[in-house]
Amino acid sequence: MSARALSDQALSRPGWVQAVVVVLAGLVAMGVTAALGLWAAGAADLPDGAFPRVVAATVVTSVGGVVELSGDVGGLAETAAGLSVIPLSVTLVGALVIAAGFLRPLRHRAVAGAGELGAWAGKVAVLWLLGLLGLALGARQTFRISLGEGAITDIGDLLGLTPEIGFTTDVPLSLFFGLLWLVGVLALALLVSRGAPLPGRLLRFQESVRPAAYAMVVLLLAYVVLGFVIGLIVAATRGHAVETFAVLLLGLPNLVWLGLTLGLGATWDGRVEGPFELPMPHVLDQVLRSSEVQAVNVGTLSEQDGRWWWLVVVAAVLVLGAAFVMAARSPARVRLWQHAVHMAVALALTVLMICLVGRISASYGLSVLGIGDLGGDLAGELFLRPRIWIALGLAVLWGLVTGLLGGLLAKRVRRRGATP
Incomplete structure (x- = not known):
């Protein structure tokens, strides 16, 4: 077998090292984008060193993860809060980087079996879930908030109220939606790229x-x-x-x-x-x-x-x-x-x-x-x-x-x- 054939065969069967590179590149790109955007928005001034945790929460929400808000001002007060928004700039950057990395080892193939594609996607998915789990566990923080000025502040000082608001991640839901997001990105990458291989049974749909x-x-x-x-x-x-x-x-x-x-x-x-x-x-x-x-x-x-x-x-x-x-x-x-x-x-x-x-x-x-x-x-x-x-x-x-x-x-x- 020629050297070129051996090289093509090696490229056609990407392993765990290549999967690590793909996932790491995607997470780093998303983290950098989120960090720069939040810095420009003034989030770097958040107290208690919360900036990295806010960045992690932003990355988690960008792939459909669920971040829950909570408040605590004692038994004499009541709070309610909710937030649902996807920072799609971070989403788009991650999708482009991961899709490019996923397709790169497949570029020399004309046709690939469903098992081969499934194995390569499975390696990426396992490492992606591990990375997302780490971010989800780190995306939690509590802040103290001001009651403002006037009568409410005076009452709060008198009663010793220290209002707090925080956020945490619903880990199971975030992993579920994050996996769905990854599946969608990989599937769309295979559909969009003319040079990406497809299983023989799907060639008629391309x-x-x-x-x-x-x-x-x-x-x-x-x-x-x-x-x-x-x-x-x-x-x-x-x-x-x-x-x-x-x-x-x-x-x-x-x-x-x-x-x-x-x-x-x-x-x-x-x-x-x-x-x-x-x-x-x-x-x-x-x-x-x-x-x-x-x-x-x-x-x-x-x-x-x-x-x-x-x-x-x-x-x-x-x-x-x-x-x-x-x-x-x-x-x-x-x-x-x-x-x-x-x-x-x-x-x-x-x-x-x-x-x-x-x-x-x-x-x-x-x-x-x-x-x-x-x-x-x-x-x-x-x-x-x-x-x-x-x-x-x-x-x-x-x-x-x-x-x-x-x-x-x-x-x-x-x-x-x-x-x-």
Whole structure:
């Protein structure tokens, strides 16, 4: 057997060392991104050396982990708090790094058995769970909080109340959702990469699934790149550079993928009450800051600033571009109606993913001897959630139309299977 054949065989059977490298690279990339974003947001000034634990909690939540908030102010007071948000910038960085590392040893293979792929994915999964377990166990901290000024402070000092709030991780749930996240990342990596091997029984699906999956990844990344460029321009021209970088490093996909759904015509319901400040454009904060639930769509945003209609134009251009990419990577024998169906299904699944991971929910309340009702001045609430069925219906319509147009445009491009 030649040296090249031996090298290819070794590469085709990645072992534990390569799995360690993949997992470690992913966790380090996510940790660095989270740390820089939290530092820019001012979390480095947290007391009691809590910054590393907050970073760990951020990484855990970025893969779907559950972090629970708790409070303790003694028997004469009551607290309530909750937080549910995914820092998608950290999520995206980890997904890209782990996917690239997972695919690298497979790049010399045309076909791989299900057992081989399962064994390689299993090694990565075991080490991933161990790393995530360590982060989840370390993601817990308690802080003392101020009661503010006035009568509540005087009562607290008189009674010796020392309000505390903390966070901890639901380890079993975090490991479960973290494993689901990893499975999704590895599966999507195999679907997107044209050069990645698939088991023989699945080869017949690659012509319909792979181009659509690739096009959706291109669409999502295009929005992220566009948002990053806009963020850099804002940081350079309007000040608040540190705060802007905090948003870019923690929640950029949260913003731009929300913009994708709004550009397609979707509506989100939300409300901001209390001292919460959204790391989002000021117009969105104006729309949401109300005592009642507000509808967020291009129409309501444009009432504050007419430039928000550009979201529709951007969505039309980028979604059509994704449809063209999908059609150009598909075999020439695929019919126009099939392009439309493939695009509709892919875009609907993409919008569903955004609706599930883009939700935001945060609340807190504090009451001491009945002063400061849990729903009053010392309370706050923030939430943003989509109207999923309307969003999915619009995604299907956009997919059908752009799939047809993309297929027509791709006819001018020579594709696999085309006759000269």
